[in-house]
Amino acid sequence: DAGVIQSPRHEVTEMGQEVTLRCKPISGHDYLFWYRQTMMRGLELLIYFNNNVPIDDSGMPEDRFSAKMPNASFSTLKIQPSEPRDSAVYFCASSLLSAPQETQYFGPGTRLLVL
C-alpha cells in the first residue's frame, strides 16, 4: 500500500484566499484524522471521521475551517478565507477499526504558508 497520501505537499497563498488540502487514507481504514502542527502549539487534532461521518470536530478552530469526507478514499480540509495564523503543517492520518488497539498512520503532511 502507498500509505496515506496528501496533496499538495507545499502551499503558499495570500491572506483571504481559499485553501483546500486533500487526503487519501490507506485503503480499508475506517478512521481518518486531520491534525495541525505549529511550533507554538505542537500537534493538535482538528477533526476525525469514522466511516466517512465526522465524529469530533471540537478541534476545528473556527468557522473558516471545514472538512468533508465524501467517500472512504478521500477527504478535504478547507480554509476560507485563509489568514497568516493558519500557517502550519497539516497532517492527515488513518487507522483501522477502533481504538485503542490500532495505531494511526500519518501522511507526509502539507506545509501551508499564508502570506
Add this chain to the structure above:
Amino acid sequence: KNEVEQSPQNLTAQEGEFITINCSYSVGISALHWLQQHPGGGIVSLFMLSSGKKKHGRLIATINIQEKHSSLHITASHPRDSAVYICARQGGSEKLVFGKGTKLTVNP
C-alpha cells in the same frame, strides 16, 4: 496547561548512550502512544500501550498507569535515532492529546 508533559524538551547524547524520555499525563487513559517525527517532518507511530512494557528493536516503552507516567528508552543510541519523540494520551475515544515533543540529537 498541556495535559501531556514531556521531559526533557531537548536531549543531546553521544552515540552508544542509553536514552530515556519521560511523559506524564494528568487524566486517565485507554492508551498511550509514542511517535517519532523525522527531521524531514514525517511522523511514524512507534508504540501504543495501555500497560506494562513493549519492545521493538532498540526501543522500549514502559507505562505506569497508577503514576500516570510513561518512558521511552533507546539502547545503544545511534545518530539515525535523532528525531523528535512525541507522546500522546488517548482517552475513551479515538482522540489523541499530544505532548510538545522531545528533540533528540545523537552525535557520532
